[in-house]
Every structure is written in C-alpha cells, then in structure tokens.
Amino acid sequence: MTHSSPDTSHAPVHTGPSVDTRRWAALALICVAQFMLILDVTVVNVALPDMAADLSLSREALTWVVTSYTLCFGGLMLLGGRLADVLGARRTLLIGLALFTAASLACGLADGPTLLLGGRIAQGIGAALLSPAALSIVTTTFHGQERNKALGVWAALGGTGAAAGVLVGGALTGGPGWQWIFFVNVPVGLVVLAALPAVVAARAPQPSRLDVPGALLVTTGTGALIYGLVEAGNSGWVSLPTLLSLAGAVGIYGTFAVVERASRAPLMDLGMFTRRPVLAGAFLMLVATALLISYFFLGSLYLQHVRDFSPLRTGLVFLPVALATGIxxxxxxxxxxxxxxxxxxxxxxxxxxxxxxxxTRLSDTGSVYASLLPGLVAASLGVGAVFVTATTTALAMIEHREAGLASGVVNTFHEVGGSIGVAVVSTVAASGFRQGTVGGFTDAFTLCTVAAAVGAALALVLVPQGKPRMTGAPHVH
Known part of the structure; x- marks a missing residue:
C-alpha cells in the first residue's frame, strides 16, 4: 500500500520536546487501537460455547463468528490502504475506529445470530480501514532509527494480542459474561477517538483511484470459498451446495484476476506473485495463520465441549501456548x-x-496438561518462527520500492488464512461439535498435522535460499 506524505503547508510547526511527546503519544494511541483489532481475532474463541448456549448458535454460525471478522479484515485491507491515500490517513483511521467501536457495541447487545454476525462483519470492515491507515501514520511520523523502534513495537502487537485474546476472553466470559469481550472495546475506542486528533496531524490526501470492484470480488470469492468449506460439514463434500459454492469461488477469483489485469489502478498487483519471495511469504503466512487460529479454535471447543473446562480455566491453559508463539x-x-x-x-x-x-490421539479422559498442552506448545513454537520467516522472506528479499505492495499482500493472507483454517477444521470436527465427543477433534488435528508436514515439504522448494536483508519496510501485524 502507499502512504500519504505530510501536508507541511497546513500542519502546525512544533519544535523541541513537544514534537517527540506528540509522536510517541500518537504511537501509544495507535498501538492501543491496533491491539484491539488483533485481540478480536482470538478473543472470541474461548467464549464460543457460552455464545452458542445463549444465542442458540449452530456449528456453522459459530464458525462464521470467527471467520466473518477475519474475512472482511483481510479481504478489504488493501482497499483500506487506498482509502487512506484518498481521504487522508488520520480521517480513515478515525472512521475505521468509530465503526469498529460501534460494531463492538452491537455485538455485545446481540440477542441472536443476525446481529452478532452483522456486528462481526462491521468490526472487520472497521479493522480493514483502521489498520493500514494506522501503519501509514507510523511510517510517515517516524524516521531513521526511531522508525525501526516504532515498527518493532507495532510488530510485537501480533503475538501479544493473540496471547491477551485467550486470557481476556476467558476472564470476561467466566466473569461478567461473553458480551464483555465486545463491550470492553467501547470505552477504549471512545477514549482513543477523542485523544487521537490532538496528537496526530492531518495529512494531505493523495489523488488515487479506488478499485472497489476488485475489493468486492476478492472478499466475495473468499466468502464463497469459506461457505463451501463450512457447508461440507453438513451436506458432504460432493453435495450440490458445497460444489456450487466452491465452483463459484473459483469463478469469482478468476473474474478478480481479469479485473485486476485490466484496471489502471489495481487493488492487488498480481505480478507480485511472480516474485518468488512474495509468493513464498504469502504461502507461509497463510499456512502459519491457518494452523495457529485452528489450534485456538479446536483447543477451546475441545476443552469446554468434551472436558467441561470453564472459560477462565481454558484461557489459562492457552497462556503457555501464546507465550510459546512469541518465543x-x-x-x-x-x-x-x-x-x-x-x-x-x-x-x-x-x-x-x-x-x-x-x-491426534486425544481422549475424553486423562490429564489435559500431559496430552493437549505439550503438543500445542511445541506446535505453536514452530508456527511462531514461521510467522517471522514469512514476513522477512516477503519484505527483505525484494526491492525497497516494492516492499509496501508486498506488505499488503502478506497482511491479506494473514487474515484470510485464519478464515480458511477455521472453516476447514470446523467442517472436519463437525461430529465433535454435535455430539461432544473427541473423534471429530482428533480428525481435525490430524488434518493440521498433514497440513504442517506438506507445508514443510513445499517450503523446502518454494522459499528462496539465503539470508534476508532488511529494507525497513512496514511489517505485518
């Protein structure tokens, strides 16, 4: 994505410590906003059983509670980056944050699946506006070594948000109720909305075309893909609804490719995928995110459906898993x-x-701490290393001028990977959801094992040899 340049003709002139104070205060507020977005990827996992009980949610609805957010977040993120250029980064960030905050309130007030899923979709749209605009502000506000420090703080939010998500989700669900995993965003969002204009200067917007058709096509195509994957758990892989959805996804993706090639200002430069480092980085990010979010999703439901763990106890079980990802x-x-x-x-x-x-050999008896936890910790340790490798491969092995585009591609695959991973394992584990038995969960973990092994084999061929050189480009979250 591109970034706006400062409008020096209108920005107030400050000198001395006040400039530093404003910059770092801006970074702190932006990071709080970004932290909420990352938190909401995993915070719902621990709360899913309570949501299902209160709102009579089916397995399909539970899956969409997770995937609808990441689908809109990832599918519309590149469009959000372009809007930051057209409208100005600060304005786009504030619009995205206002929408995310209002949608969080709607999710907390939901009395059925319609309002809850609608709120999650709106949260994802708000996140797609907020995140690229926030990163644009960080990269244009800081320079030199300060920029590296600021981007280091930004990059650290990813693992921290995942860790906090399961803990906050468990604590709030086990305490005041699952609604508070959404309500907690409201006061935080309002405070950040009120404080940001004072510390973030307005930037001059840049004339740019908006590829709205491209954004709608890629999001609709991914939505059709996920619907087909989820539907397979009910109707079977060769049923008409499943096949039509999957075929529709392929057709929409093909149309997206045609539209992007014909567009004068394409949302995604498909030529980026001819660059081996970008293709490898996108692949690694897709696999790593799909695996990690699947671990949280399956583990949370296994502990509460099969082992009768409380939400808080479930969140605490995942603490070492989140820490292992960071390590x-x-x-x-x-x-x-x-x-x-x-x-x-x-x-x-x-x-x-x-x-x-x-x-793959879990049972409904025995110690969770001797069976589930060690495996999840080891697997997450490996996945954490892959996240970093995905970023460095895509961003540090290409020309500096292309790093922004590569960053947008990898960010998109980060969110979409989580959506696809949850949709697939939800379908494979369908029997475990319906019957509260361990069989479906072990089948889903078997699929995760195969996916990781196949990913390792493909990485041996796809990922370029050599050590990366850092470009100083934006990092994925």
Whole structure:
C-alpha cells in the first residue's frame, strides 16, 4: 500500500520536546487501537460455547463468528490502504475506529445470530480501514532509527494480542459474561477517538483511484470459498451446495484476476506473485495463520465441549501456548539471519507437525496438561518462527520500492488464512461439535498435522535460499 506524505503547508510547526511527546503519544494511541483489532481475532474463541448456549448458535454460525471478522479484515485491507491515500490517513483511521467501536457495541447487545454476525462483519470492515491507515501514520511520523523502534513495537502487537485474546476472553466470559469481550472495546475506542486528533496531524490526501470492484470480488470469492468449506460439514463434500459454492469461488477469483489485469489502478498487483519471495511469504503466512487460529479454535471447543473446562480455566491453559508463539517468533527472528529463511521455515513447520501428532490421539479422559498442552506448545513454537520467516522472506528479499505492495499482500493472507483454517477444521470436527465427543477433534488435528508436514515439504522448494536483508519496510501485524 502507499502512504500519504505530510501536508507541511497546513500542519502546525512544533519544535523541541513537544514534537517527540506528540509522536510517541500518537504511537501509544495507535498501538492501543491496533491491539484491539488483533485481540478480536482470538478473543472470541474461548467464549464460543457460552455464545452458542445463549444465542442458540449452530456449528456453522459459530464458525462464521470467527471467520466473518477475519474475512472482511483481510479481504478489504488493501482497499483500506487506498482509502487512506484518498481521504487522508488520520480521517480513515478515525472512521475505521468509530465503526469498529460501534460494531463492538452491537455485538455485545446481540440477542441472536443476525446481529452478532452483522456486528462481526462491521468490526472487520472497521479493522480493514483502521489498520493500514494506522501503519501509514507510523511510517510517515517516524524516521531513521526511531522508525525501526516504532515498527518493532507495532510488530510485537501480533503475538501479544493473540496471547491477551485467550486470557481476556476467558476472564470476561467466566466473569461478567461473553458480551464483555465486545463491550470492553467501547470505552477504549471512545477514549482513543477523542485523544487521537490532538496528537496526530492531518495529512494531505493523495489523488488515487479506488478499485472497489476488485475489493468486492476478492472478499466475495473468499466468502464463497469459506461457505463451501463450512457447508461440507453438513451436506458432504460432493453435495450440490458445497460444489456450487466452491465452483463459484473459483469463478469469482478468476473474474478478480481479469479485473485486476485490466484496471489502471489495481487493488492487488498480481505480478507480485511472480516474485518468488512474495509468493513464498504469502504461502507461509497463510499456512502459519491457518494452523495457529485452528489450534485456538479446536483447543477451546475441545476443552469446554468434551472436558467441561470453564472459560477462565481454558484461557489459562492457552497462556503457555501464546507465550510459546512469541518465543518462537523471537527465536526465528534471530535464526533467519544466521541459517537463512528456508531452513527456519522448513524446521518451524516440521516442529509444528511433530507437535500436533500427540493431539491426534486425544481422549475424553486423562490429564489435559500431559496430552493437549505439550503438543500445542511445541506446535505453536514452530508456527511462531514461521510467522517471522514469512514476513522477512516477503519484505527483505525484494526491492525497497516494492516492499509496501508486498506488505499488503502478506497482511491479506494473514487474515484470510485464519478464515480458511477455521472453516476447514470446523467442517472436519463437525461430529465433535454435535455430539461432544473427541473423534471429530482428533480428525481435525490430524488434518493440521498433514497440513504442517506438506507445508514443510513445499517450503523446502518454494522459499528462496539465503539470508534476508532488511529494507525497513512496514511489517505485518
């Protein structure tokens, strides 16, 4: 995505410490807003059983509670980046934050699946506006070493948000109720909305075309794909609704490719996928996100459906899993400069596959801490390293001028990967949802094992050899 440049003719002139104070205060507020977006990817997982009981949600509806948010977040993110250029980054950020805050209130007030899913879709749209605009402000406000520090803080939000999501979700669901996983966003959002204009200067918008058809096509295509994957759990893989949805997704993606090639200002430069580093980074991000979100989704429902864990206890079980993801990311960031991206990606996915193997033999008895937890910790450690490798491969092995486009592509695959992963494992684990038995869950974890192993084999061929060189480009969340 492109970034707006400062409107120096209108921006107030400040000197001395006040400039630093405004910049870092702006970063703090922007990071709080971004943290809410990341939190809402995982915060719902622990609350799903309580939501299902209160609102009479089916397995399909539960799946869409997770995927509708990430689908709109990822599918519309590139359009959000363009809107930040057209409207100005600050204005786009405030619009996105206002929409996300209002949608959070609607989700908390939901008395049925319609309002809840509508609110989740609106949350995703707000996030797609907010996130790229916020990153644009960070990259244009800070320069040199300060920019590297600011982007380091930004990148750290991803793992921290995932960790906080399961803990906050468990604590709030087990305390005042699942509604508060959404209500908590409202006062925070209002405070940030009130404070941001004072510390973030308005930037001059840049004339730019908006590829609205492209954004609608890629989001609709992914929605059709996810609907087909979810429907397969009810009707079967060869049923007419499943086949029509999957075929429709293929057709819409084909139309998207045609529209993008013909557009004078395409939403996504499909030529980026001819660059091996970008293709490899997008693939790794898709697989890593699909695996990690699937672990949270399956693990949360297994613990509460099969093992009768409370939401709070479930959240606490996932604390070491979230920490392992962060440790894996930190370790991977150090190793990529020593042994290269390919080695870290292959080993990370192999570790994820090995860690998931014990989960294929779960039972409805025995200690969760001796069966589920060690496997999830090991698998998440490997996935964490793959996240970093995906980012460095896509952004550090291409020209600096193309890093913004590559960042947008990888960000999109981050969100879409979570949607697809949850849709697939939900379908495979359908019997476990309906009957409260362990069989469906072990089948789904078996699929995760195979996916990680196949991913490791493909990474051996797809990921370029060599050590990455950093461009100073934006990082994915």
């Amino acid at each position: 894996g990311a930190h370790t991977g960031s150090r190793l990529v400069g020593v042994v290269g991206s390919r080695t870290v990606a292959v080993v990370g996915l192999a570790v994820a596959a090995a860690g998931t193997v014990p989960l």
